[in-house]
Amino acid sequence: MSEVRRPRAVDSVFGAVHLGYIVVQSNRQSEWRRFGADAIGMHVDTLDGVGLRFRLDDHTCRFLVQRGPAEDVTALGWQIDDHEIFDRIIARVADRGVPIAEGAAEEAALRGVERLWRFAGPKGMTQEIFTAPVTTPEPLRMRSSGWVTGEAGMGHVAIVSREPEALRGYYETVFDSRLSDYIDENISGLKMKIRFLRVNERHHSIAIANLRGVKIDPIRTRVQHINIQSATLDDMLASYQRVKELGFRMAWSVGQHTNDRELSYYSITPSGFELEVGWNPIVIGPELESTWEPTTYQGISIWGHTPVGETVLDKFAQFRQALRTVRTPEITVPELTGGRIR
Numbered sequence: 001m002s003e004v005r006r007p008r009a010v011d012s013v014f015g016a017v018h019l020g021y022i023v024v025q026s027n028r029q030s031e032w033r034r035f036g037a038d039a040i041g042m043h044v045d046t047l048d049g050v051g052l053r054f055r056l057d058d059h060t061c062r063f064l065v066q067r068g069p070a071e072d073v074t075a076l077g078w079q080i081d082d083h084e085i086f087d088r089i090i091a092r093v094a095d096r097g098v099p100i101a102e103g104a105a106e107e108a109a110l111r112g113v114e115r116l117w118r119f120a121g122p123k124g125m126t127q128e129i130f131t132a133p134v135t136t137p138e139p140l141r142m143r144s145s146g147w148v149t150g151e152a153g154m155g156h157v158a159i160v161s162r163e164p165e166a167l168r169g170y171y172e173t174v175f176d177s178r179l180s181d182y183i184d185e186n187i188s189g190l191k192m193k194i195r196f197l198r199v200n201e202r203h204h205s206i207a208i209a210n211l212r213g214v215k216i217d218p219i220r221t222r223v224q225h226i227n228i229q230s231a232t233l234d235d236m237l238a239s240y241q242r243v244k245e246l247g248f249r250m251a252w253s254v255g256q257h258t259n260d261r262e263l264s265y266y267s268i269t270p271s272g273f274e275l276e277v278g279w280n281p282i283v284i285g286p287e288l289e290s291t292w293e294p295t296t297y298q299g300i301s302i303w304g305h306t307p308v309g310e311t312v313l314d315k316f317a318q319f320r321q322a323l324r325t326v327r328t329p330e331i332t333v334p335e336l337t338g339g340r341i342r
C-alpha cells in the first residue's frame with residue numbers, strides 16, 4: 001500500500017480494508033458449478049464433501065459455496081492490510097461489547113486464509129476479518145481473461161435494508177467507511193434510496209438500499225446482489241452471452257450506472273440473489289479522494305439495465321416476502337451502529 005492512501009485521521013482504518021471473500025450456503029452445487037465456471041467464467045475448485053470454491057485471482061478462495069440449505073450469503077470476509085489495523089478493528093468491536101472469536105483452523109483453510117476472526121453483522125451476515133490470504137501459483141483455468149481485485153477488493157455487496165442508517169453506521173464504526181454518493185430511484189411507483197459506501201479506492205464496497213417511507217424488504221436473501229469486475233469489456237459481454245446461452249436467468253440487461261459509470265449486467269445465481277458482472281467503474285484514487293464530495297444521482301442507470309423476464313410469480317413472491325418483514329424486525333448490531341438511528 002502506498003503512503004498517500006494511508007488514512008488521514010490518526011486512528012482511521014479507511015483504505016486498509018478490502019472485500020476478500022464471500023461465503024454462500026447452497027445445496028444447488030451442480031448449478032453453482034455451471035453458473036460460476038461455465039457461464040460467468042470463474043475458476044472452480046471442488047472441495048470434497050464441503051462444496052465448491054471459485055477463484056478470480058491468485059487467492060485460493062473468493063467464493064466458498066458450502067453445502068447447506070440457506071441458499072444465501074452467510075458471511076463476508078474482509079482483508080485487512082496489517083496487524084496493527086487488524087487489532088484496532090478488533091478493539092472497536094470488543095470495546096463496544098460485541099463478542100468476537102477466532103474461527104477454527106479448518107474454517108480458515110476452507111476460506112483460503114491463514115487465520116480469521118468473526119463477529120456479528122447486519123441482517124445476520126457474519127463479518128470475518130483476516131490479514132493473510134493463502135495464495136497459489138496454480139494457473140487459473142477459466143473462461144475469462146481476468147478479474148479486477150487487488151487494492152479495490154473483489155467487488156461489492158448490495159443490501160436492501162429496513163434499517164439503512166443503522167447499517168451505514170455499522171460500517172462507519174467498524175471500517176471508517178465513507179459515503180461516495182446517493183441514488184434516488186423510482187421502481188414500480190416505490191421510491192428507493194441507495195447509499196454507496198467505500199472503504200478503499202473502489203467507488204463502493206457496500207451499497208445499502210431502502211424503500212422510503214415504508215419499512216419493508218422485498219428481498220428474501222441477505223444480499224440483493226454481489227458484484228465482481230471483469231478485466232475487459234469483451235470478458236463482460238462474453239459472460240453475458242454465456243449466461244443467456246446456458247439458460248441462466250438474467251435480471252437486468254447490460255447498462256451503465258450513473259454514479260460509478262460501471263458497465264454491467266445482473267444475472268440470478270442458483271441461490272436466488274443476483275450477481276452483477278461489471279467493467280470499468282471509476283476509481284477513487286488519492287487525488288479524487290482528497291476532494292470527493294457526495295452527490296445525489298436521480299436514477300440508477302444512464303442507459304440500459306432493463307429488467308429481463310420478471311414474472312408475475314416473482315412479483316408475488318416479493319410481495320409475500322415484504323409482508324413477512326412487516327412483523328419481524330431486521331437484525332442489526334446496535335452496539336456498532338455508532339449512534340445512528342436504529
Ligand SMILES: [Fe+2]
Pocket residue numbers: 156158207225227276
Ligand atoms: Fe452493484
